Amino acid sequence: xxxxxxxxxxxxxxxxxxxxxxxxxxxxxxxxxxxxxxxxxxxxxxxxxxxxxxxxxxxxxxxxxxxxxxxxxxxxxxxxxxxxxxxxxxxxxxxxxxxxxxxxxxxxxxxxxxxxxxxxxxxxxxxxxxxxxxxxxxxxxxxxxxxxxxxxxxxxxxxxxxxxxxxxxxxxxxxxxxxxxxxxxxxxxxxxxxxxxxxxxxxxxxxxxxxxxxxxxxxxxxxxxxxxxxxxxxxxxxxxxxxxxxxxxxxxxxxxxxxxxxxxxxxxxxxxxxxxxxxxxxxxxxxxxxxxxxxxxxxxxxxxxxxxxxxxxxxxxxxxxxxxxxxxxxxxxxxxxxxxxxxxxxxxxxxxxxxxxxxxxxxxxxxxxxxxxxxxxxxxxxxxxxxxxxxxxxxxxxxxxxxxxxxxxxxxxxx
Amino acid sequence: xxxxxxxxxxxxxxxxxxxxxxxxxxxxxxxxxxxxxxxxxxxxxxxxxxxxxxxxxxxxxxxxxxxxxxxxxxxxxxxxxxxxxxxxxxxxxxxxxxxxxxxxxxxxxxxxxxxxxxxxxxxxxxxxxxxxxxxxxxxxxxxxxxxxxxxxxxxxxxxxxxxxxxxxxxxxxxxxxxxxxxxxxxxxxxxxxxxxxxxxxxxxxxxxxxxxxxxxxxxxxxxxxxxxxxxxxxxxxxxxxxxxxxxxxxxxxxxxxxxxxxxxxxxxxxxxxxxxxxxxxxxxxxxxxxxxxxxxxxxxxx
Numbered sequence: 084x085x086x087x088x089x090x091x092x093x094x095x096x097x098x099x100x101x102x103x104x105x106x107x108x109x110x111x112x113x114x115x116x117x118x119x120x121x122x123x124x125x126x127x128x129x130x131x132x133x134x135x136x137x138x139x140x141x142x143x144x145x146x147x148x149x150x151x152x153x154x155x156x157x158x159x160x161x162x163x164x165x166x167x168x169x170x171x172x173x174x175x176x177x178x179x180x181x182x183x184x185x186x187x188x189x190x191x192x193x194x195x196x197x198x199x200x201x202x203x204x205x206x207x208x209x210x211x212x213x214x215x216x217x218x219x220x221x222x223x224x225x226x227x228x229x230x231x232x233x234x235x236x237x238x239x240x241x242x243x244x245x246x247x248x249x250x251x252x253x254x255x256x257x258x259x260x261x262x263x264x265x266x267x268x269x270x271x272x273x274x275x276x277x278x279x280x281x282x283x284x285x286x287x288x289x290x291x292x293x294x295x296x297x298x299x300x301x302x303x304x305x306x307x308x309x310x311x312x313x314x315x316x317x318x319x320x321x322x323x324x325x326x327x328x329x330x331x332x333x334x335x336x337x338x339x340x341x342x343x344x345x346x347x348x349x350x351x352x353x354x355x356x357x358x359x360x361x362x363x364x365x366x367x368x369x370x371x372x373x374x375x376x377x378x379x380x381x382x383x384x385x386x387x388x389x390x391x392x393x394x395x396x397x398x399x400x401x402x403x404x405x406x407x408x409x410x411x412x413x414x415x416x417x418x419x420x421x422x423x424x425x426x427x428x429x430x431x432x433x434x435x436x437x438x439x440x441x442x443x444x445x446x447x448x449x450x451x452x453x454x455x456x457x458x459x460x461x462x463x464x465x466x467x468x469x470x471x472x473x474x475x476x477x478x479x480x481x482x483x484x485x486x487x488x489x490x491x492x493x494x495x496x497x498x
Numbered sequence: 499x500x501x502x503x504x505x506x507x508x509x510x511x512x513x514x515x516x517x518x519x520x521x522x523x524x525x526x527x528x529x530x531x532x533x534x535x536x537x538x539x540x541x542x543x544x545x546x547x548x549x550x551x552x553x554x555x556x557x558x559x560x561x562x563x564x565x566x567x568x569x570x571x572x573x574x575x576x577x578x579x580x581x582x583x584x585x586x587x588x589x590x591x592x593x594x595x596x597x598x599x600x601x602x603x604x605x606x607x608x609x610x611x612x613x614x615x616x617x618x619x620x621x622x623x624x625x626x627x628x629x630x631x632x633x634x635x636x637x638x639x640x641x642x643x644x645x646x647x648x649x650x651x652x653x654x655x656x657x658x659x660x661x662x663x664x665x666x667x668x669x670x671x672x673x674x675x676x677x678x679x680x681x682x683x684x685x686x687x688x689x690x691x692x693x694x695x696x697x698x699x700x701x702x703x704x705x706x707x708x709x710x711x712x713x714x715x716x717x718x719x720x721x722x723x724x725x726x727x728x729x730x731x732x733x734x735x736x737x738x739x740x741x742x743x744x745x746x747x748x749x750x751x752x753x754x755x756x757x758x759x760x761x762x763x764x765x766x767x768x769x770x771x772x773x774x775x776x777x778x779x780x781x782x783x784x785x786x787x788x789x790x791x792x793x794x795x796x797x798x799x800x
Contacts, residue, residue: 122550123550124549124550124552125547125548125549125550125578125596126547126548126549127545127546127547127548127594128544128545128546128547129543129544129545129592130543130544130545131541131543131544131587132541140549140598142552144598180546181544183546183548184544184546184547184548184580184581184582184626185580185582186548187548187550187574187576187577187580188548188549188550189550191548227574227576427735430735430736430791430792432736432737432758432791432792432793433735433736433756433791433792436756436791437791
């Protein structure tokens with residue numbers, strides 16, 4: 084060991100490695116004689132599975148780059164030795180570099196120069212001699228504190244990148260396992276901890292909103308196709324008396340359950356009617372759902388018409404394409420209240436505010452439509468509100484023939 | 499009372515525009531998505547660096563860290579900077595450069611734009627950075643996703659800029675800044691952002707722009723004696739907790755839209771709010787707060 088140190092010292096002084104019979108080439112850059120004149124002022128190291136590289140910045144602006152890569156040891160791109168992966172020199176070098184981030188540059192250079200070369204093997208000693216020869220000397224007095232314990236630095240296990248990668252793979256496996264467990268928990272209906280924000284959840288919400296639009300539009304188009312007059316009458320009721328429709332819907336909602344109970348009791352009292360109680364319940368639920376959805380569609384129809392700034396003449400049914408367009412516009416308009424909720428629901432406070440706002444708005448619209456459905460008897464009986472004032476139409480305009488009409492008596496030859 | 503809805507809505511728009519335009523924020527969103535993906539072998543590498551102080555009059559430090567754990571703290575006086583970076587070489591390229599002529603340090607990682615970041619990358623990718631307390635530092639920090647623990651106490655700060663996407667970020671100034679600081683600017687996206695003793699930064703101006711964030715702004719600490727400092731806060735969509743020092747005179751101009759504002763301890767005079775000691779205090783803070791859709795809470799500290 085002493086001999087090896089002496090060899091290293093000679094190498095540092097002479098810039099060559101004696102005794103090996105094959106002196107490595109002197110590294111490019113600064114001659115060893117100038118090494119003592121400059122100071123190490125900075126360093127950067129890079130460790131990967133294949134390469135362990137150290138760059139030392141010197142006070143004269145030059146750099147010393149030492150690299151172990153592919154079995155070759157290079158100093159400033161000049162090959163100065165060789166190593167085998169995992170040999171003592173490779174491990175010692177990597178151990179030193181793994182601690183380089185915690186050392187100041189003088190400490191690192193001091194430690195490198197103080198590294199015992201005996202345990203490194205002949206190749207390692209030779210390479211280390213060339214490395215220390217390229218680095219400037221650092222006296223103990225240049226260190227801010229106590230000199231680093233070199234044997235402790237090298238003796239400790241270096242940070243193994245392979246081990247980190249193994250840990251990473253293990254963590255990835257554990258995360259995957261956790262996801263599977265979370266999926267199972269979700270399936271079993273237990274609420275697990277959820278992230279405050281999730282793109283996948285947002286995408287699901289957007290798809291859900293779009294699906295709702297498509298479903299309601301389909302129902303609306305069906306209503307416009309099969310029962311256009313009823314939808315128009317309900318919509319007309321909403322347009323003429325929105326407040327009254329809302330109030331009717333508001334007060335009707337608490338009466339739904341008593342009405343259902345009354346219906347059931349009435350059927351039960353008739354004895355025979357007991358048989359149809361299940362059917363009556365289903366029919367009642369369907370009727371309420373139809374009234375709510377139909378009313379909501381009617382509101383959408385009105386909103387869409389307002390949006391399009393088109394006014395339908397009083398008393399005329401608009402079952403053409405414009406009615407479909409109004410309905411679609413209205414549905415988009417009404418459902419757009421949910422767009423901020425879908426996008427921002429993960430935000431604390433604001434997300435809840437938006438959700439409640441959208442919920443109340445939708446409830447109000449549905450209630451208004453529900454009330455209008457009740458007031459207009461589902462568009463089948465009469466229209467609620469004032470009778471529309473129809474403009475007087477001149478009798479002359481009741482005829483469309485360009486030929487002036489002849490009185491009946493004249494046609495019969497009476498005139 | 500609802501005041502100035504349009505600026506407030508602008509804040510909301512700005513928040514999302516800035517969040518969407520930030521690649522690091524996009525990385526954060528990708529990370530937050532956390533969609534399960536098949537595991538693959540990762541290639542983590544380590545790079546570190548250090549430089550001795552040699553009479554530098556200033557240091558401009560820019561940190562760009564897309565995802566992972568970031569720690570910034572004061573280092574040894576004789577060391578200008580020191581960093582240690584562990585990164586995933588499959589997805590990121592390391593950034594580490596220092597120009598002795600301009601005293602500019604740039605450190606961090608640069609994503610390769612694969613856009614398939616996931617949660618499992620986060621725990622192992624990390625950056626530890628120490629800066630010299632003795633050298634005046636202009637710190638520019640851009641941070642994407644993960645966690646950031648930034649301790650600026652005891653440094654010599656001339657200015658601080660922090661941009662954070664989707665992350666849990668803590669900025670502490672445990673000890674007073676050694677010199678006076680021109681400004682501290684914070685732009686944050688959808689994150690939990692905590693601060694401690696920002697008064698110790700001794701900045702003439704503090705500016706915080708937040709997106710969808712949970713923001714704790716601790717304005718306690720040793721403000722520059724006898725000075726009046728400005729604090730501009732613009733936050734959309736989120737909650738803001740203001741931790742205010744009792745020893746400093748406060749004036750708050752609050753513009754809010756759909757925001758619950760807990761003004762306990764503040765007196766209203768005209769359009770603004772004032773602390774009881776505003777007229778007598780030598781050291782004063784002017785707070786301009788614009789917020790939309792959220793919650794503002796006030797806590798007092800001695």
